[in-house]
Amino acid sequence: MAQESMSINGSRFPFDPGQTILQVAETNRIRIPTLCYLKEASPTGACRICVVEVDGARSLVAACSTPAADGMVVHTESPRVVASRRETLALLLASGNHNCAIGSGRENAWSAFQMRAAASDGGEDLCPAWGDCRLQDLAYHYQVEGGKYPRTGTRYPTETVNPLIVRDFSRCILCGRCVQACNEVQVNRAISFGYRGAAAKVVAGTDVPLKESQCVFCGECIQACPTGALVEKKARFVWRPWKNRTIRTTCPYCGVGCQQWLHVQDGRIVKVTGVEDGSPNQGRLCVKGRFGYDFIYSDERLKTPLIREGDDFRGASWDEALDLVADTFKTIIEESGPDAVAGVSCARSINEDSYQMQKLFRGVFKTNNIDHCART
Ligand code: SF4
Ligand code: SF4
Ligand code: SF4
Ligand code: FES
Incomplete structure (x- = not known):
């Protein structure tokens, strides 16, 4: 049977059954922007930034969640598509404290807004995600500035009580990537969507701080977040x-x-x-x-080896310490035989080091007294 194929921007591409428009485009190095799409998780079609025009379809379709079909004709950057993406970006920029350069627009109230964002951030620095934000990148790409729509007030204060992670709901675009990363990638099931409509929020447990939830602070959600809504506490600003x-x-x-x-x-x-x-x-x-x-x-x-002398330790060079260990092993084996020594390799070592250690004990010392702390 002939392989199915589709057209993207005037070129024809074969595809495998089950592939989405986005997957076919990516395979063929055609860029379609995404925000909510997380590669290893099921597509949600939440953000609508990946919309494309399909001949014969009444409305634009989300490339990340629409299956490719034989004979389909797709346009990824048509005027209609670009206008839709620009509108989506303008709405997202109006949705919170987006106080980086693209958030400014030509608003008269820019300084008032900036002060409000600074108060919310607890400092005068600009957004901690500046320069590493997919929303910002797309806004530059499509030449969209904040200010087209009145800003919506932020409903939930920034959560700074957790160790390691700061959750800034004022910069959350509700894309859901963190939820997918937590539930589908790490399978920790600590966060989900809570509330409805304008009150929607990513909640931990019954809307408690992360530290009071099932969160194990793996930080996968931070890595998945495309904006400054989730950041490492130590690295913030x-x-x-x-x-x-x-x-x-x-x-x-x-x-x-x-x-x-x-x-x-x-x-x-x-x-x-x-x-x-x-x-x-x-x-x-x-x-x-x-x-x-x-x-x-x-x-x-500890940066140098320590050698015990009585109740105290003294610093030593690596050569001195290793000579002492080797001499002591030799003495014990000479006096009491190889089974008088034993080794426990460390789970923090790499596998190759553990392998070398068992070779040392079995092949050189001639004892099978070798184990690994992971077994305990
Ligand atoms: S989250 Fe992104 S778009 Fe919003 S202020 Fe920060 S850098 Fe700008
Ligand atoms: S840090 Fe917590 S909320 Fe984030 S992915 Fe890990 S378990 Fe889930
Ligand atoms: S916290 Fe980040 S990843 Fe999660 S929904 Fe908000 S913007 Fe998306
Ligand atoms: S990336 Fe496709 S809808 Fe968000």
Whole structure:
């Protein structure tokens, strides 16, 4: 049977049954903007920014949730599509404290609004997501400024009581990506949509602060949020993309080996995110991997080996410490045989190190006394 195909912007593309218009476009490097679409979750069609024009269809359709069909003729940037996206963006910009450059427009009340946003933020800095916001990117792309519609007041105060995460409802566009990330990607089921209409809100549990809910502070929702509505508490107003350098690394906490981006400013890590296309985590991190980097800068951190002398420890070089360990192993084995020593490898080591350690004990020391702390 001949493969089904469709036309996008005048070119014909084959597709597999079940693919959406968005998937066919992305496969063929045709950009359709999205806000609510989260790759690993079921599409909701909530934001309407991905609308496209389909010949024969009365209204514009959401590319993220509309299946491709044989013979379909799609236009992704027609005047009607662009006008619809501009309208959607104008409404979203009017929906809260969008006090970055695109939020300003030519409003006479800009300074009053700015002061209100600053009061709500608890500081005079501009939005913590400035430069890393999909809404802002799209507003620039489609040349939309705030101010076309009167701003709606913000109904819910910013939630700052949680450790690690700040929830700023004034910049929430109700796209639902956080809800999907929590429920479908991490399967923590801590947040959902609550209330209706203008009162709609992403709620944790029965609308309690995150810290009183089932939230495990994995931060997946922050990574999914396209605006400044969810931000890392430690990085809020500190992390700025124009000051930032990213370094890819492997999480030091366990043997899963999650891939991380370290966001570094002035030589210090200011936040950590998951590498979206990196295996094995595909962008996910747990609370330790995402937030547990403060130990690096602790004054109490051990940076050199310590050798016990009586009741005290003294600092030593790595050569001295390793020689002492090797000599002590040799002495014990010479005096009491190889089964007098045992090793427990650390779950925070990488798998390869644990493998090397069992080789050392079995192949060199000639004992099977080797175990791994994860078994405890
Ligand atoms: S959330 Fe995005 S659009 Fe809104 S103020 Fe912040 S950067 Fe601007
Ligand atoms: S931090 Fe994790 S568990 Fe908590 S709401 Fe976000 S995604 Fe859900
Ligand atoms: S908090 Fe962010 S991800 Fe969640 S609904 Fe609001 S804008 Fe979307
Ligand atoms: S991205 Fe398709 S409706 Fe939001």
